[in-house]
Amino acid sequence: xxxxxxxxxxxxxxxxxxxxxxxxxxxxxxxxxxxxxxxxxxxxxxxxxxxxxxxxxxxxxxxxxxxxxxxxxxxxxxxxxxxxxxxxxxxxxxxxxxxxxxxxxxxxxxxxxxxxxxxxxxxxxxxxxxxxxxxxxxxxxxxxxxxxxxxxxxxxxxxxxxxxxxxxxxxxxxxxxxxxxxxxxxxxxxxxxxxxxxxxxxxxxxxxxxxxxxxxxxxxxxxxxxxxxxxxxxxxxxxxxxxxxxxxxxxxxxxxxxxxxxxxxxxxxxxxxxxxxxxxxxxxxxxxxxxxxxxxxxxxxxxxxxxxxxxxxxxxxxxxxxxxxxxxxxxxxxxxxxxxxxx
Ligand code: KG4
Numbered sequence: 001x002x003x004x005x006x007x008x009x010x011x012x013x014x015x016x017x018x019x020x021x022x023x024x025x026x027x028x029x030x031x032x033x034x035x036x037x038x039x040x041x042x043x044x045x046x047x048x049x050x051x052x053x054x055x056x057x058x059x060x061x062x063x064x065x066x067x068x069x070x071x072x073x074x075x076x077x078x079x080x081x082x083x084x085x086x087x088x089x090x091x092x093x094x095x096x097x098x099x100x101x102x103x104x105x106x107x108x109x110x111x112x113x114x115x116x117x118x119x120x121x122x123x124x125x126x127x128x129x130x131x132x133x134x135x136x137x138x139x140x141x142x143x144x145x146x147x148x149x150x151x152x153x154x155x156x157x158x159x160x161x162x163x164x165x166x167x168x169x170x171x172x173x174x175x176x177x178x179x180x181x182x183x184x185x186x187x188x189x190x191x192x193x194x195x196x197x198x199x200x201x202x203x204x205x206x207x208x209x210x211x212x213x214x215x216x217x218x219x220x221x222x223x224x225x226x227x228x229x230x231x232x233x234x235x236x237x238x239x240x241x242x243x244x245x246x247x248x249x250x251x252x253x254x255x256x257x258x259x260x261x262x263x264x265x266x267x268x269x270x271x272x273x274x275x276x277x278x279x280x281x282x283x284x285x286x287x288x289x290x291x292x293x294x295x296x297x298x299x300x301x302x303x304x305x306x307x308x309x310x311x312x313x314x315x316x317x318x319x320x321x322x323x324x325x326x327x328x329x330x331x332x333x334x335x336x337x338x339x340x341x342x343x
Pocket of ligand 1: 010132133134135136159160161163164175176177178181277278279281282283305306307
């Protein structure tokens with residue numbers, strides 16, 4: 001069964017076709033980062049308009065690479081920027097209606113987990129999944145392909161958001177996760193102390209707002225001391241070792257993720273653990289999990305970890321098998337519980 005899928009929840013327009021949830025036939029991804037970099041973050045209206053311009057040509061390109069018929073259409077319906085989601089979902093509705101095909105709404109977070117099913121054809125639930133991206137940090141039990149139980153998540157910023165905000169404070173531009181981890185290379189990760197938050201009664205929940213505040217205060221105080229020393233002059237050196245600062249900040253985020261995920265795996269007795277989402281591109285995070293979990297951790301390749309429609313097609317296949325069929329009145333949602341069905 002070939003599923004054509006659309007992903008437009010944030011700032012990547014993506015169209016893909018996947019066979020039987022596992023075999024990637026084509027995947028087109030157009031990133032809008034260049035459009036948003038000027039503003040230091042994603043501008044929702046620009047994202048929606050850019051999806052509108054990109055989606056038809058990308059669909060034509062994706063379909064031209066596929067030999068064989070399309071059997072169903074899937075689209076991300078939640079969570080994400082609402083205007084951006086509506087572009088992909090409505091385009092999918094139009095295509096499904098014109099071709100008389102079933103339409104399957106897909107939860108973006110479930111899609112991230114399904115990226116692992118494309119990467120590893122033998123991988124199956126039950127498993128414990130962590131989705132760590134710019135917009136989400138969630139730990140979930142995947143009991144079967146469409147039965148999810150949330151066991152933990154962030155109380156404030158997502159892990160990728162913490163990387164991006166830290167990068168911004170360090171003057172690294174947007175999106176800054178990869179740039180911050182490059183700056184951290186060679187730095188001393190013990191040099192600056194950052195807290196790892198523990199939340200009473202919620203052992204698998206994370207919080208990243210504290211580390212961000214510590215970083216902001218360190219930079220602020222260093223600048224104040226510099227300015228006082230130079231009598232308000234224009235001395236630029238703050239005395240901070242930026243590489244070690246980035247390394248220490250990164251360590252705090254990674255330690256929290258590794259500790260909580262491993263604790264959840266032990267407490268809930270999971271042999272198979274999946275890491276997905278854009279932050280899975282972080283080499284230190286992957287190494288930390290591999291050293292604790294060995295062969296039990298499964299991490300899709302980087303091209304399947306960032307936002308893409310292939311993962312939506314893969315999850316769409318399993319939602320279809322479970323009976324999901326969207327009406328043409330299907331809505332999109334900025335937030336939606338990953339444990340609940342979308343239609
Ligand atoms: O999954 P994704 O492509 O989009 C969202 O759904 O958010 O994730 C993007 C996030 C951004 O916050 C980006 O800074 C972060 O993933 N990221 C990284 C790295 N590469 C991307 N964070 C830490 N280290 C990296 N190497």
